[in-house]
Amino acid sequence: MKIVLVGFRGTGKTSVGRLLAERLALPFFDTDTLIERRAGVSIPDIFGRHGEAHFRALEREVVASLRDAEGVISTGGGAVLDPANVADLRRDGRVFLLSAPPDVIQERIAGSDRPGLTNLPPAEEVQALLAARKEAYIGAADVCIDTGRRTPGEVADMVLREAGISGDEKSERNTLLERFALADIGDMVDRDPGLMVCAIAGNPCAHSKSPLLYNRLFARFGMRYHYTRFEWPDAGAIVRLASLLPTKGLSVTIPFKADVMRHLDLVDSHAAAIGAVNTVIRCGGRMYGYNTDWLGVRAPLAHRRGGRAVVLGAGGAAAAAVYALLSLDMDVTVLARTPDAARRLAERFTCRWGGLDEFRGSDADVVVHATPVGMEPDTRSLLSASDFRAGTTVFDLVYTPPETPLIRAAKEAGCETIPGTEMFVHQAVAQFRLMTGIAVTPELVREMLR
Structure with a gap:
C-alpha cells in the first residue's frame, strides 16, 4: 500500500x-x-x-x-x-x-x-x-x-x-448507472474502493477514442484509474452521476461543452472567454471547468502565426478555434450555415463573419473546419477541392475517420492538411495533465492511439 x-x-x-x-x-x-x-x-x-x-x-x-x-x-x-x-x-x-x-x-x-x-x-x-x-x-x-x-x-x-458515500447516495448512484447502462462501473468501484473514474461525457460519444487512450496511459503510469463513457442526453444527470462516483475527470464533448458550465463550481478564464468547457476536474467535492480544445487547435498551427484564417462553424469547437487563432495574431472570419450564429460568435471576439456561401478559398491562409459534418458515418463535406487554393492549410477538427471527406478534397487541391487527430492529440496532452498532474508528450499519445 x-x-x-x-x-x-x-x-x-x-x-x-x-x-x-x-x-x-x-x-x-x-x-x-x-x-x-x-x-x-x-x-x-x-x-x-x-x-x-x-x-x-x-x-x-x-x-x-x-x-x-x-x-x-x-x-x-x-x-x-x-x-x-x-x-x-x-x-x-x-x-x-x-x-x-x-x-x-x-x-x-x-x-x-x-x-x-x-x-x-x-x-x-x-x-x-x-x-x-x-x-x-x-x-x-x-x-x-x-x-x-x-x-x-x-x-x-x-x-x-477514502471519501466514501452514504447508503442513500449509493442507491441513487446505482439507479443512474442502470439508466446509463453502466452497472459494471458500480461493481468495479465496490470491489476496489481505491479505484478512480474518468469518462467521456457526450451524446453521442461511442465513437470517442478517449477510453482507449486514457486507459492505456493509466496503465503505463501504474494508476488505479478507469476511463469509461457517460452517454446521456442531459448534462445535469451526467454531472450528478460523476459526483456520486469517485470521479476525477470528464472529457466533455458534443453537445454539452456550453451547457455543462452551469453545473460547475468554477470555470477558468480561457474556458469562460471561449464559452465552452471540454475538461471537468473534480476534487474536494467541487467541479472545475477548463478548455484544452483551443490548445489542440493552436499547437499544430503555430507555424501560421499572423495569417488570414477562416473558421467554419459557430459552436463550442469553433469558439475554441477562434480563440486559438487570435492568440496566434491571425485575422479571423467566422462562416456558418446560419449567419446569425456566425455573427454572434464573431462579435464576441471582434471578428468578421458571414454565411458558408461567402467562403473564398483564395483569401485564406488557414481554414479550420469546426462542425460535425464528415464525422462517421456522415460522408459529406462542406467544401470541395475546387473551393481551395494550393498552399492553404486546412485543419479538420473531426477525427473519425482520420481522413475525412474535407481532408481528401483539400489534398486534391494541393493544400497542407492537418487531420483532427492532431487536435485530439494536443488537447489530450493538456487534459491528461489537468486530470493527473503528469506530463505526456504528443509522441506518447500518438503511440497509445495506435
Missing part, C-alpha cells in the same frame, strides 16, 4: 502521515527529512547556501527513490509542480491533497525558520503561491481534504475512509 499526502506547508501532512503510518503499521517517509539526510544540513541551510533550485534537485532525487516504496509519504506542495515527481508519486499509490484556508496556514507556519520563496510578506506569499499552484495541486490529487477545521485524527479517518 502506498498513500501519498501532498499540500502546502501547515496543512497537516506530517502529523496526519505519522498517524496513518501508525494505524496501518506502514513505514512513514517525510521527503523534507530525507532531503536533509541526503544533504547533511537543514532545509534553511540548503536554501541559504545553494538556493531553491538545489533544494528542488534534491527533492527530485528523493521522490524518485520512493517510486516503488510501500508506506505513507508526505511531501511538500512544491514537489507536485514537477510532473516527473507526480508520475513517481502516483505509481501504484493514492494521492491525497491536504488543504486549508490561507489564514489558517499562515497561523500554523508562523515562526517557521523555512525561508520564503518570494519577496512578498508571509501572508501575501501564502495566498500567491496557493493561487499559482492550484491547478497543479488539483491535477496531482485523487482526493482533496480540507484540514482547516479538522484535527489530524479526523483527517486520518477521512483518508482511511
Whole structure:
C-alpha cells in the first residue's frame, strides 16, 4: 500500500502521515527529512547556501527513490509542480491533497525558520503561491481534504475512509448507472474502493477514442484509474452521476461543452472567454471547468502565426478555434450555415463573419473546419477541392475517420492538411495533465492511439 499526502506547508501532512503510518503499521517517509539526510544540513541551510533550485534537485532525487516504496509519504506542495515527481508519486499509490484556508496556514507556519520563496510578506506569499499552484495541486490529487477545521485524527479517518458515500447516495448512484447502462462501473468501484473514474461525457460519444487512450496511459503510469463513457442526453444527470462516483475527470464533448458550465463550481478564464468547457476536474467535492480544445487547435498551427484564417462553424469547437487563432495574431472570419450564429460568435471576439456561401478559398491562409459534418458515418463535406487554393492549410477538427471527406478534397487541391487527430492529440496532452498532474508528450499519445 502506498498513500501519498501532498499540500502546502501547515496543512497537516506530517502529523496526519505519522498517524496513518501508525494505524496501518506502514513505514512513514517525510521527503523534507530525507532531503536533509541526503544533504547533511537543514532545509534553511540548503536554501541559504545553494538556493531553491538545489533544494528542488534534491527533492527530485528523493521522490524518485520512493517510486516503488510501500508506506505513507508526505511531501511538500512544491514537489507536485514537477510532473516527473507526480508520475513517481502516483505509481501504484493514492494521492491525497491536504488543504486549508490561507489564514489558517499562515497561523500554523508562523515562526517557521523555512525561508520564503518570494519577496512578498508571509501572508501575501501564502495566498500567491496557493493561487499559482492550484491547478497543479488539483491535477496531482485523487482526493482533496480540507484540514482547516479538522484535527489530524479526523483527517486520518477521512483518508482511511477514502471519501466514501452514504447508503442513500449509493442507491441513487446505482439507479443512474442502470439508466446509463453502466452497472459494471458500480461493481468495479465496490470491489476496489481505491479505484478512480474518468469518462467521456457526450451524446453521442461511442465513437470517442478517449477510453482507449486514457486507459492505456493509466496503465503505463501504474494508476488505479478507469476511463469509461457517460452517454446521456442531459448534462445535469451526467454531472450528478460523476459526483456520486469517485470521479476525477470528464472529457466533455458534443453537445454539452456550453451547457455543462452551469453545473460547475468554477470555470477558468480561457474556458469562460471561449464559452465552452471540454475538461471537468473534480476534487474536494467541487467541479472545475477548463478548455484544452483551443490548445489542440493552436499547437499544430503555430507555424501560421499572423495569417488570414477562416473558421467554419459557430459552436463550442469553433469558439475554441477562434480563440486559438487570435492568440496566434491571425485575422479571423467566422462562416456558418446560419449567419446569425456566425455573427454572434464573431462579435464576441471582434471578428468578421458571414454565411458558408461567402467562403473564398483564395483569401485564406488557414481554414479550420469546426462542425460535425464528415464525422462517421456522415460522408459529406462542406467544401470541395475546387473551393481551395494550393498552399492553404486546412485543419479538420473531426477525427473519425482520420481522413475525412474535407481532408481528401483539400489534398486534391494541393493544400497542407492537418487531420483532427492532431487536435485530439494536443488537447489530450493538456487534459491528461489537468486530470493527473503528469506530463505526456504528443509522441506518447500518438503511440497509445495506435
